[in-house]
Amino acid sequence: MRNTSLRETELYEASTADESGRLARAVGGPWLLTGHDGRLTVYVHVNGAVLRWTETAVGSRRWTDPDVIAAKSITHLAVAQGRNRYAHLVGRRTRPRADGWATVDFMYATQYQTGRPVTEWRSLGNPFKEIEKAVQAGDPAITVTSEGILYVCAPTAAGSMALRRETKKGGWEAWTELPVAGVTDAPVPAATSAGPVEILVPTRTGAFHLRQPDNGGLPVRGYDAGVVPVPGSGAALETAQGRITYYVTDARGTGVVACRAGGWPVPLGGNPADGRIAALRTTLDGIDCTVLALRGAGGSVNLGICATEGEQSGVWWTDTARRCAGDPALALDGYGRVVVAAIGADGRLAVARQEDGQGLTLGDWSRV
Secondary structure, three states, X not given: OOOEOHXXXXXXXXXXXOOOOOEOOEEEEEEEEEOOOOOEEEEEEXXXXXXXXXXXXXXXXXXXXXXXXXXXXXXXXXXXXXXXXXXXXXXXXXXXXXXXXXXXXXXXXXXXXXXXXXXXXXXXXXXXXXXXHHOOOOOOEEEEOOOOOEXXXXXXXXXXXXXXXXXXXXXXXXXXXXXXXXXOOOOEEEEOOOOOEEEXXXXXXOEEEEEOOOOOOOOXXXXXXXXXXXXXXXXXXXXXXXXXXXXXXXXXXXXXXXXXXXXXXXXXXXXXOOOOOEEEEEEEOOEEEEEEEEEEOOOEEEEEEEEOOOHHHOOEEEXXXXXXXXXXXXXXXXXXXXXXXXXXXXXXXXXXXXXXXXXXXXXXXXXX
């Protein structure tokens, strides 16, 4: 698939930006990824397209004009990156039919290098052949293993979860419906550096954990998380070799909660709205730290910092005062500095970067 100029946007029925730079009808993102060469890329899903900004140089404050990647009929998008730094885009495509039903399938595309074109969209089909079941397949969630294998998960109308994954030779296995029940929201999959894939699965009354056996089989039931996640809030982060910590917003009103195998949920405080949490791991003042970003209840970007797996000792929260219309994203740039991206209240993409000094101090927000 080629990327188009802004003047060609209408050909793809895409909403891009108006003359003031505001994004029109952003429906997903931003997602912030670091490429092989250390340059950052931002993706934002708008109606009919994915907009992509790329840093002009490592650590630069300058970005290219957005490339417009056609994504016609894709209503929900997931973006993820593996250790090989390929960017994977998976979307749920909905196309109306003359009989009043809709044809629903899942589409995927890949970007192999920073700033290079994205492949053609290809269909992954649907877990169900019956149209009345197929239309109720939920939003996709994805992860990429240390070997570069893409896993695609989606909740189903029956409250189970469907999984499709690549093979080591680059093909695809068939869709598999996992033997779970009560699933109400997109799962939160994560791949460990040791190899196995884990999934946090939200249900009506809580959440539970699935873990892939070391032999690469299908994930099997693990621990109950002991928390009821707000839909769409979950984030996963490898906080130790082979160990994943999940961060979710507790629907019972206790703020952000950390969950991992072998322990009770740990309340982290914060005052999140109902959006997605972002999480990354970095070193601050010589200490292994976890950084969280979310849209606070007041509508601005909030950051939380704690020692990695040391949440019991407290989380330091700060309000950046940068109002945002969407959920923030986090990444480390090519120099290892924390970068935050968000769609501002003015509808424009804004980016802030860690400055030199102790702790985590962000520089001024710059509008892209």
